[in-house]
Amino acid sequence: MRNITLSQAVNEALAEEMRRDETVFIIGEDVAEAGTPFKVLSGLVEEFGTDRVVDTPIAEPGFMGLAVGAAMTGTRPVVDLMFGDFIYLIMDQLCNQAAKTHYMSGGKLNVPLVVRTNLGATRRSAAQHSQSLHALVAHIPGLKVALPSSAYEAKGLMKTAIRDDNPVVIFEDKLMYNDKAPVPEEEYLIPFGQANVLREGSDITLIGTSSMVQVCQQAAELLASEGVSAEVIDPRTIVPLDEETLLKSAKKTSRVIVVDEGHQSFGITGEIASRINEKAFYHLDAPVLRMGAMDVPVPFSPALEDITVPTPEGVAASARKLMSGEMIHAA
Amino acid sequence: MSPAKKTSNTEDYLRMYRQMVRIRTFEDNANQLYLSAKMPGLTHMYSGEEAVAVGICEALEVTDKITSTHRGHGHCVAKGAAFKEMFCELLGKEEGYCRGKGGSMHIADQSNGNLGANAIVGGSMGIATGSAFTAKLLGRDDVTVCFFGDGATAQGLMYEVMNMAALWKLPVIYACENNGYSEYTATDEIAAGSIPARAEAFGIEAHSVNGQDVLAVNQLTQDLVARARKGEGPFFMELMTYRYHGHHVGDINREYYRRKDEERDWKDNKDPITLFGAYLTKEGIATKENLAEMQAAIEADAAAAVEYALAAKYPDTSEVDMHVFTDVKHALA
Numbered sequence: 001m002r003n004i005t006l007s008q009a010v011n012e013a014l015a016e017e018m019r020r021d022e023t024v025f026i027i028g029e030d031v032a033e034a035g036t037p038f039k040v041l042s043g044l045v046e047e048f049g050t051d052r053v054v055d056t057p058i059a060e061p062g063f064m065g066l067a068v069g070a071a072m073t074g075t076r077p078v079v080d081l082m083f084g085d086f087i088y089l090i091m092d093q094l095c096n097q098a099a100k101t102h103y104m105s106g107g108k109l110n111v112p113l114v115v116r117t118n119l120g121a122t123r124r125s126a127a128q129h130s131q132s133l134h135a136l137v138a139h140i141p142g143l144k145v146a147l148p149s150s151a152y153e154a155k156g157l158m159k160t161a162i163r164d165d166n167p168v169v170i171f172e173d174k175l176m177y178n179d180k181a182p183v184p185e186e187e188y189l190i191p192f193g194q195a196n197v198l199r200e201g202s203d204i205t206l207i208g209t210s211s212m213v214q215v216c217q218q219a220a221e222l223l224a225s226e227g228v229s230a231e232v233i234d235p236r237t238i239v240p241l242d243e244e245t246l247l248k249s250a251k252k253t254s255r256v257i258v259v260d261e262g263h264q265s266f267g268i269t270g271e272i273a274s275r276i277n278e279k280a281f282y283h284l285d286a287p288v289l290r291m292g293a294m295d296v297p298v299p300f301s302p303a304l305e306d307i308t309v310p311t312p313e314g315v316a317a318s319a320r321k322l323m324s325g326e327m328i329h330a331a
Numbered sequence: 332m333s334p335a336k337k338t339s340n341t342e343d344y345l346r347m348y349r350q351m352v353r354i355r356t357f358e359d360n361a362n363q364l365y366l367s368a369k370m371p372g373l374t375h376m377y378s379g380e381e382a383v384a385v386g387i388c389e390a391l392e393v394t395d396k397i398t399s400t401h402r403g404h405g406h407c408v409a410k411g412a413a414f415k416e417m418f419c420e421l422l423g424k425e426e427g428y429c430r431g432k433g434g435s436m437h438i439a440d441q442s443n444g445n446l447g448a449n450a451i452v453g454g455s456m457g458i459a460t461g462s463a464f465t466a467k468l469l470g471r472d473d474v475t476v477c478f479f480g481d482g483a484t485a486q487g488l489m490y491e492v493m494n495m496a497a498l499w500k501l502p503v504i505y506a507c508e509n510n511g512y513s514e515y516t517a518t519d520e521i522a523a524g525s526i527p528a529r530a531e532a533f534g535i536e537a538h539s540v541n542g543q544d545v546l547a548v549n550q551l552t553q554d555l556v557a558r559a560r561k562g563e564g565p566f567f568m569e570l571m572t573y574r575y576h577g578h579h580v581g582d583i584n585r586e587y588y589r590r591k592d593e594e595r596d597w598k599d600n601k602d603p604i605t606l607f608g609a610y611l612t613k614e615g616i617a618t619k620e621n622l623a624e625m626q627a628a629i630e631a632d633a634a635a636a637v638e639y640a641l642a643a644k645y646p647d648t649s650e651v652d653m654h655v656f657t658d659v660k661h662a663l664a
Contacts, residue, residue: 025468051468057498062491065457066464069475072446073396073465093488096451097458105439105447106430107654141655141662165657240659 001182007040009151009183010116010172013158014041014078016187018048021076024162025052027063028080036080038118038177064090064115068098071113076162081117084171085131090115098167099142112165116158118174119147119261120211121309127297130305132210132261135268137169138238144168144192145239149213151181153236156190164192173211173261193240197249201231204255204319207246207272209235212259218312223319230319238268243275250276254285255322259310264292286322291315341616345625347389347545348611351381351604352626354405356633357414361404361421361435365580369641370421374435377405379575382603383508384409386548387476387568390556396444396462396475398455401436402508402574403448406478411443414633418640425646432646432654444473453479453486456505460492463503463565474502474559476552482513484526490533496565497533504555505530505567508542510574515588530567542570543603546610573597 004012018024025048026041032055035042045053056063060081067077081087087094098111119132138145144166148154154172161168198213199220208216213234220230231249235242250256256276258269269290276288294308321327358378364370377384380402388397388409399406407417412428420427421435428440439447446462449455459477466473483489484507496503513521527537540551548570555566575598577585611617655662 023469057491057494059491059494061488062457062460062495065454065488066461066492066495067457069398069446069455069458069461069463070465070468071461072458073462075465075468077461092451092454093457097449097454101439101447102657103654104429104433104437105441105654106428106432107657108429108441109439109447110657144656 003180004183006151006154007177009155013155017162023075026078027054031080060086060089064093071111077113079115083129084117084119085128095140099140110165111167114161115169119171120173120175121298126300130298134171135262146170146237147210149234152183160189192237195242195245196234199232201229203229205231205249205253207233208259211261219315222316247280250280251283257289259291263295265295267292350385354381354408356629360633375402375579376576380572382545383542383570386545387552390552394473398446398459398477399448401450407438410445412440414636418636422640424643453483456488456492460496463501472560474556476504478506481509481518493533497535502559502564507569510572514578526569535567537567539569542572543601
């Protein structure tokens with residue numbers, strides 16, 4: 001199978017869906033000739049024209065609101081939000097309008113749109129271009145949230161998102177745009193709400209999202225060399241969440257660490273840990289551990305930034321503590 | 332009244348009058364339901380502004396779209412909604428337009444092109460502009476009218492979407508209902524400069540019109556809609572009008588921001604229904620008796636709809652987690 005970058009995978013997904021359905025269009029800042037700062041969309045405007053690859057003024061609430069109205073009336077917009085940090089700017093249109101329209105209208109109006117944006121620190125971009133804010137979105141009923149962890153995942157999840165009749169927010173890991181992975185030539189979709197077990201294990205479960213999937217896989221390698229068998233699971237979408245697969249693994253291994261790049265407090269890790277505690281409590285040999293980004297704004301200095309996000313070594317160290325029973329008596 | 336072309340417009344004029352009376356009657360009933368504690372929540376009366384909604388919506392086809400506001404009952408009626416489903420919605424009943432999930436501030440009636448009322452001031456400006464974007468992208472000839480109040484001109488979203496609408500020549504008409512008050516504050520205190528000039532800054536043709544004169548509103552809208560269909564949009568209208576009630580139904584003691592004699596002057600001298608009724612009788616289009624009969628029929632219709640809605644059933648509690656997502660019957664199951 002050929003290897004392509006995550007950027008190319010997203011580009012292919014968009015091109016395929018735009019060929020398939022003429023109501024799909026892309027809208028955002030510098031999406032056309034510029035192809036975005038990350039060059040993910042390069043070439044699309046040549047094929048689809050500026051009517052369907054629409055450069056906007058720098059006005060995130062405006063083009064987000066416009067996309068909501070366009071989606072309500074028969075199109076499938078893909079909103080390009082240049083940095084995940086800008087999600088604060090579109091909150092009213094995303095959370096008060098897009099998320100609630102189907103419900104408030106008693107099921108009469110649909111908002112089939114995709115917001116594609118990104119997450120991830122360690123790019124030396126400081127506090128306003130480095131955040132991982134998917135928990136904010138996942139908190140709001142009516143929005144689906146996908147977190148691709150490779151080029152393969154990014155393509156399959158994007159195609160599913162575009163065909164979904166609900167608002168979907170996809171957060172790509174901006175540090176992975178140039179990472180290559182095997183991606184089939186033939187068409188495929190990845191259904192939402194179906195977690196991917198990347199590595200089977202029997203001693204401990206590492207649940208990782210997005211950028212943290214590879215961190216968990218590397219941690220599993222480290223642990224394997226010490227004789228600890230770690231299972232690695234990527235939920236792929238956090239709304240909907242494949243609880244069944246996560247609980248099955250928790251019951252099997254009896255120890256779980258949840259790793260996510262959002263801030264640790266009030267975040268994805270806490271939510272997943274809670275669900276496992278509530279539904280698999282008697283199968284657990286240790287508390288479910290949360291590992292998120294430090295609860296600090298992302299600092300600029302590399303010396304500081306690097307210590308704010310979970311690392312394979314950190315995850316492996318926490319796993320050892322769980323295996324040794326240390327955490328049980330921590331309180 | 333503006334000089335009207337009295338040709339074969341009799342039916343149109345009578346329908347406009349009827350629609351204005353329907354709105355006033357709807358609001359009188361809604362007000363009573365609220366004051367008698369039969370209606371939950373909060374609501375905002377459109378009374379006094381009827382010529383705006385009717386003058387505009389009578390210039391639209393059913394395929395044309397509108398977005399509405401928290402003060403939205405008038406837009407909803409004017410775009411073709413029925414009393415029964417509206418009162419059911421106001422009372423949170425299953426047969427409401429939104430199965431009781433939206434209520435007064437969120438009525439949507441997509442069968443008539445009403446994309447919904449919005450409880451965020453200025454919140455639907457993006458939606459209206461996006462609806463016009465769809466028309467352009469898919470080559471449809473429908474036009475979208477975005478209703479909003481003077482208060483919403485303070486929201487940044489308006490400037491962002493007007494900029495895009497002007498750049499891309501979208502078939503949208505921004506209709507600013509200037510009723511002189513931004514919630515509990517005089518508009519003069521919150522809006523610097525001229526309101527139409529805000530649109531003109533983007534190169535959008537803007538008009539200011541007497542919003543109590545249904546024919547003036549209707550003629551202007553007909554002209555702008557026809558031009559918007561030909562790709563000459565967007566347009567901006569400022570409609571000078573007045574709300575008879577407070578900001579919301581419970582806003583009773585409002586002399587700290589609005590004088591009673593001012594309210595009296597608008598009701599006595601600038602009422603859109605009284606003015607148009609006088610015009611119809613003067614021009615021989617209808618007699619006073621005709622109009623009284625029409626009003627009595629509408630009142631009976633409203634009373635029957637209220638009675639129906641009061642007796643109608645609430646949605647089953649199993650509906651609480653329905654319609655969160657289109658493809659999941661029960662989101663919490």
